[in-house]
Amino acid sequence: MATRFDKNLLSRFWGNVNKDGYTPLHCPELGPCWIWTGAVSGSGYGVLWTGKKLETVHRLSWEIHGNDLPKHKKNGRVEIYILHHCDNPVCVRESHLFSGTSRDNSLDSMRKLRHTCGERNSHAILTEQQVIQLREAFKNTRVAREAENKAIQEWRFLVRSFKISNQTALGVAYGRLWKHIPL
Numbered sequence: 001m002a003t004r005f006d007k008n009l010l011s012r013f014w015g016n017v018n019k020d021g022y023t024p025l026h027c028p029e030l031g032p033c034w035i036w037t038g039a040v041s042g043s044g045y046g047v048l049w050t051g052k053k054l055e056t057v058h059r060l061s062w063e064i065h066g067n068d069l070p071k072h073k074k075n076g077r078v079e080i081y082i083l084h085h086c087d088n089p090v091c092v093r094e095s096h097l098f099s100g101t102s103r104d105n106s107l108d109s110m111r112k113l114r115h116t117c118g119e120r121n122s123h124a125i126l127t128e129q130q131v132i133q134l135r136e137a138f139k140n141t142r143v144a145r146e147a148e149n150k151a152i153q154e155w156r157f158l159v160r161s162f163k164i165s166n167q168t169a170l171g172v173a174y175g176r177l178w179k180h181i182p183l
């Protein structure tokens with residue numbers, strides 16, 4: 001384990017992880033996601049202040065579990081990313097993460113039909129009422145710990161019954177999709 005992870009940082013990290021997340025519908029063999037319950041960036045990734053900067057927690061998790069963070073750069077650009085098998089940006093479960101290139105990322109996205117489940121499609125398959133219901137359920141998964149399990153069950157139930165992908169559901173929940181309905 002990298003030495004920069006002192007006890008304090010580790011406890012702040014694990015104190016914000018709920019290992020009882022929902023299981024990705026497109027890939028149930030992965031088992032439940034470990035959901036980051038702390039701060040989330042505008043792009044939907046969990047973030048933690050590590051003393052010098054705000055870092056994304058899925059990358060931190062990758063490093064905390066003893067993996068090297070890829071630092072290959074080409075023309076000053078990072079070419080290797082830490083990606084999610086589960087397609088859930090707030091997941092920090094190491095077995096749901098893998099390192100790959102941006103090409104892997106787009107191939108992976110294509111495989112999961114992220115592009116065909118885009119804004120246009122998701123508009124067609126949800127009603128405004130369902131959007132509001134989905135967002136409410138998602139908000140509930142991120143509040144009181146005691147209510148978390150019930151809220152997560154409800155969130156999973158809605159995603160399944162609306163027959164949408166996790167990615168679409170999260171897009172709705174974070175307001176990337178259905179922008180005209182305020183969060």
Ligand SMILES: [Zn+2]
Pocket residue numbers: 032033034086087088091092093096
């Ligand atoms: Zn996951």
